[in-house]
Amino acid sequence: MTAAAREEVLLASRALGGGARQVTFSVPDMKCGGCMTRIEKALSALDGVEEARVNLTLKRVTVRWHGETPPLLEAVRGLGFAAHLGEAQEEKKDETFSRLVRALAVAGFAAANIMGLSVSVWSGAGEEARNLFHWISAGIALPALAYAGRIFFASAWEALRHGRTNMDVPISIGVLMAFGLSLYDTATGGPHAYFDASITLLFFLLIGRTLDHVMRERARGAVKGLARLAVRGAYVLEQDGAKRYAPLEDIKPGMVLLVPVGERVPVDGTVLSGASDLDCSLVTGESAPRKAEEGSTLQAGTLNLTGPLTMRADAGAQDSFLARMMQLMEAAETGRARYRRIADRVSRAYAPVVHLAAFLTFAGWMLAKGDVHDAVTYAVAVLIITCPCALGLAVPMVQVMAARRLFDQGIMVKDGAALERLTEVDHAVFDKTGTLTCGTPRLRDPAGYDPAHLASAAALGAHSAHPFSRALAEAGGGRAPAFKVLREIPGCGMEAEAGGATYRLGRPGWASAESLSGLEAGASCVILSKNGARLATFFFDDPLRPGAQSAVAALTEQGIGIEVLSGDRQGAVAALARHLGLAAFKAGMMPDQKIAHVERLTAAGHKVLMVGDGLNDAPALSAAHVSMAPASAADIGRNAADFVFLHGNLEAVPQALHVSRKAARLVRQNFAIALLYNAVAMPMAVLGLVTPLIAALAMSLSSIIVVANALRLTAAKPRPSSPGPEAPLPAPRLIAGAAE
Amino acid sequence: MSVLVWLIPVSLLLGFAGLAAFWWSLKSGQYEDLDGAAERVLFDEEDRPKQNGKR
Numbered sequence: 001m002t003a004a005a006r007e008e009v010l011l012a013s014r015a016l017g018g019g020a021r022q023v024t025f026s027v028p029d030m031k032c033g034g035c036m037t038r039i040e041k042a043l044s045a046l047d048g049v050e051e052a053r054v055n056l057t058l059k060r061v062t063v064r065w066h067g068e069t070p071p072l073l074e075a076v077r078g079l080g081f082a083a084h085l086g087e088a089q090e091e092k093k094d095e096t097f098s099r100l101v102r103a104l105a106v107a108g109f110a111a112a113n114i115m116g117l118s119v120s121v122w123s124g125a126g127e128e129a130r131n132l133f134h135w136i137s138a139g140i141a142l143p144a145l146a147y148a149g150r151i152f153f154a155s156a157w158e159a160l161r162h163g164r165t166n167m168d169v170p171i172s173i174g175v176l177m178a179f180g181l182s183l184y185d186t187a188t189g190g191p192h193a194y195f196d197a198s199i200t201l202l203f204f205l206l207i208g209r210t211l212d213h214v215m216r217e218r219a220r221g222a223v224k225g226l227a228r229l230a231v232r233g234a235y236v237l238e239q240d241g242a243k244r245y246a247p248l249e250d251i252k253p254g255m256v257l258l259v260p261v262g263e264r265v266p267v268d269g270t271v272l273s274g275a276s277d278l279d280c281s282l283v284t285g286e287s288a289p290r291k292a293e294e295g296s297t298l299q300a301g302t303l304n305l306t307g308p309l310t311m312r313a314d315a316g317a318q319d320s321f322l323a324r325m326m327q328l329m330e331a332a333e334t335g336r337a338r339y340r341r342i343a344d345r346v347s348r349a350y351a352p353v354v355h356l357a358a359f360l361t362f363a364g365w366m367l368a369k370g371d372v373h374d375a376v377t378y379a380v381a382v383l384i385i386t387c388p389c390a391l392g393l394a395v396p397m398v399q400v401m402a403a404r405r406l407f408d409q410g411i412m413v414k415d416g417a418a419l420e421r422l423t424e425v426d427h428a429v430f431d432k433t434g435t436l437t438c439g440t441p442r443l444r445d446p447a448g449y450d451p452a453h454l455a456s457a458a459a460l461g462a463h464s465a466h467p468f469s470r471a472l473a474e475a476g477g478g479r480a481p482a483f484k485v486l487r488e489i490p491g492c493g494m495e496a497e498a499g500g501a502t503y504r505l506g507r508p509g510w511a512s513a514e515s516l517s518g519l520e521a522g523a524s525c526v527i528l529s530k531n532g533a534r535l536a537t538f539f540f541d542d543p544l545r546p547g548a549q550s551a552v553a554a555l556t557e558q559g560i561g562i563e564v565l566s567g568d569r570q571g572a573v574a575a576l577a578r579h580l581g582l583a584a585f586k587a588g589m590m591p592d593q594k595i596a597h598v599e600r601l602t603a604a605g606h607k608v609l610m611v612g613d614g615l616n617d618a619p620a621l622s623a624a625h626v627s628m629a630p631a632s633a634a635d636i637g638r639n640a641a642d643f644v645f646l647h648g649n650l651e652a653v654p655q656a657l658h659v660s661r662k663a664a665r666l667v668r669q670n671f672a673i674a675l676l677y678n679a680v681a682m683p684m685a686v687l688g689l690v691t692p693l694i695a696a697l698a699m700s701l702s703s704i705i706v707v708a709n710a711l712r713l714t715a716a717k718p719r720p721s722s723p724g725p726e727a728p729l730p731a732p733r734l735i736a737g738a739a740e
Numbered sequence: 741m742s743v744l745v746w747l748i749p750v751s752l753l754l755g756f757a758g759l760a761a762f763w764w765s766l767k768s769g770q771y772e773d774l775d776g777a778a779e780r781v782l783f784d785e786e787d788r789p790k791q792n793g794k795r
Contacts, residue, residue: 033776055776057774113755
């Protein structure tokens with residue numbers, strides 16, 4: 001297993017030339033400088049390591065080494081930190097961010113200098129000085145506009161080319177018109193120039209845009225830093241018996257693969273030899289482990305729990321279960337792309353009004369005075385004063401604040417538009433295993449068993465990786481017989497000897513031949529036997545995820561219809577639905593049925609929120625109007641979801657809903673403020689009363705008001721307003737197996 | 741009035757110097773790990789920012 005981990009490091013690394021390689025992995029638990037130096041020292045001490053550099057902000061470590069791959073992950077794990085390899089290709093730097101920051105710096109520099117010159121002009125510089133200042137301003141503004149404005153111009157052009165408009169179209173027109181007119185006035189020695197207005201506008205808008213980007217990248221980075229669940233490669237058994245570690249893409253149907261304990265099955269296949277138990281919860285939603293033996297078929301992504309398996313690949317990586325899910329996801333994604341962001345919707349109504357007003361101003365002044373220059377000046381003043389500076393900030397600022405507040409609560413928002421979509425939700429669809437429940441079994445009612453039997457079972461279970469064994473080991477304790485010759489029989493259970501007797505802990509039928517009456521087939525239970533005679537039967541259930549009950553209650557209270565879609569058995573799903581008081585549930589759902597169900601709901605006019613974690617949920621996550629996944633979800637599910645919550649508490653769902661609704665309210669308020677401002681300022685501009693000084697003041701003031709209003713979102717106390725996080729009750733128990 | 745001939749270029753030059761300094765600091769990766777930089781100052785080891793500009 002460590003060898004496999006080392007091979008994975010090699011696959012995730014990239015060559016730097018000269019035999020050096022570099023890899024980046026995330027260490028999410030790093031907190032302080034102490035952790036940082038300990039990790040750097042431990043890694044630098046390894047053979048071949050040239051440099052180990054921690055990035056504490058991103059919680060990542062970059063290591064460069066020579067020659068053979070050192071045990072990097074083991075070294076970090078040895079210090080007590082979790083370490084996860086990231087995506088291999090994510091090495092490239094965030095280009096958009098550096099472009100935004102550079103543009104921001106240029107715009108800030110230009111705005112400050114031009115504003116300084118403008119202040120002298122406003123304070124009554126003589127004509128000669130004024131003209132000089134205007135020329136200098138023009139000289140600063142032109143390159144700044146070309147550099148910093150590019151971001152807006154390109155986006156506006158892109159929209160116009162496709163016959164659409166967005167917020168950047170009126171911005172670009174306003175800025176360019178103001179600059180053009182000012183340049184003309186400078187050349188002809190006119191008294192007014194709007195260089196300061198056009199550059200300050202860019203500066204403000206870039207601030208909003210940069211913050212928006214930073215917030216989103218932070219959330220994405222945090223999601224990327226989570227443990228990777230998909231495998232990168234597998235051991236291939238060559239015909240001459242040699243073992244070779246091959247990347248996933250190189251695996252062809254017919255190859256013989258080895259799946260060690262604790263690894264996930266790389267591709268779909270058939271077991272050639274060996275026996276084991278498989279954890280399918282992430283793949284199919286089944287809560288109980290499934291037995292695998294010679295001839296059983298394996299699905300890619302299932303976790304091998306107890307015994308090494310030799311398998312034959314029946315499909316390449318590109319035809320495996322995972323790849324099929326990806327195809328379903330791509331097919332489903334079209335629905336969400338149709339969503340138009342609120343800012344774009346507003347600007348579609350707003351831009352024509354503003355441009356019409358500017359045109360009417362021009363026409364009116366032409367009729368009244370007949371002077372082209374004056375008419376153009378006033379029309380441009382209208383464009384500048386109404387230029388949606390406040391509008392351009394109204395939405396991103398609120399969303400940045402909302403995303404930050406959610407980030408602090410451990411909820412990652414990957415996109416601002418997701419916040420807008422979440423407010424529209426009227427129907428929530430939950431997956432069962434791993435979403436409403438924890439996905440790991442727990443011993444039901446530990447006090448109800450004979451303590452001696454429980455202690456024996458715990459002692460036996462401590463030697464196995466099977467979830468039932470681990471649940472027993474966790475629940476039990478106390479004096480147990482001194483077990484000798486412990487061995488695990490994969491697919492069956494544990495066997496050991498003590499005092500001349502043979503103890504077995506495992507499946508009914510194997511541990512004891514006694515027939516069990518009154519048990520549903522496939523029930524989650526394990527038997528402890530002595531010389532074939534049953535001592536105790538242990539039952540397990542899948543406990544509810546913390547906060548599940550209050551989350552369901554909070555959503556129901558807000559009039560959101562809730563449904564459970566699960567790939568698990570009817571009985572288990574029904575028990576859970578009954579426990580949560582939900583009438584609507586569907587069991588045994590295949591991934592395409594889940595999508596079909598979500599699409600049916602969407603077609604019926606519902607806006608669906610999908611919450612799920614498994615591979616089988618991923619397509620439905622992208623088909624839904626908006627989606628959430630826990631941090632424990634499968635990689636593609638996490639990538640498909642709009643929200644990822646890290647703390648494992650399902651109350652994240654109503655919390656996110658609450659914050660998004662609050663954000664929507666603030667966005668509406670901001671729009672109202674901007675509109676009010678326009679209602680006051682526009683008549684002044686139309687009448688030709690707006691000088692560059694008034695324009696600069698009015699614009700800054702409206703932006704500041706809008707930003708201040710957005711800040712109220714974080715100023716509010718985060719907790720009490722959110723729908724009641726109750727006292728940490730012990731997680732409610734749920735009978736997931738033989739309840740009926 | 742004649743003093744402006746000096747003052748304006750000087751102020752612009754200083755502004756440019758500031759912009760260039762910011763640009764350089766951005767390029768040399770000084771903003772990549774703000775939390776880490778704050779902690780590194782407390783330790784005695786090598787504390788120069790990372791040198792290779794590729795990253």
